[in-house]
Amino acid sequence: DTGVSQNPRHKITKRGQNVTFRCDPISEHNRLYWYRQTLGQGPEFLTYFQNEAQLEKSRLLSDRFSAERPKGSFSTLEIQRTEQGDSAMYLCASSPGTGGNEKLFFGSGTQLSVL
């Protein structure tokens, strides 16, 4: 069990630039989630994949955000035209997807700073 892997760990960008983050879930997990966490707050749900299908998106996920999970393996989260308010920790989590006992395994996150 190598755990959920996220890259990069840190990203500093200028306002208006595009950024892309990658998440590699635990290999046998078919459910994948993206969350966002700001300082002093708990994580907030962004989106959910069952295999390659994106089944749910939060209203927090504006049209500048897009997530993909090709072939149901790794996932990418892209933010276009970044704004200072996008600065946060972006967390990826995966789960086995067997029934309703949803124990999420989180990665260590990508810390985004928008200057």
Added chain:
Amino acid sequence: EDQVTQSPEALRLQEGESSSLNCSYTVSGLRGLFWYRQDPGKGPEFLFTLYSAGEEKEKERLKATLTKKESFLHITAPKPEDSATYLCAVLGAGGTSYGKLTFGQGTILTVHP
């Protein structure tokens, strides 16, 4: 809309001094209440899932309990390595996802030797 409020925001304890963290919630159709531990610079780590009022779960020095309106995380004789942020989350009946959790803001626990 599901809501979770945790108290206190921060708690400082001496090693061996037992205490409790509170998680109050409102949810339409509780499917599960979760406790996670988060260390600085890392993602949350799963601790417990509780499903119905009256349920209790234990792990080492931690014990989680659940009522219809709140959950408590009891810490017995804590050690410095228990220092972390403890997050409470609920899974409600809305949405298609089993992992669409609503988290509280967390309680930062510091245990001094």
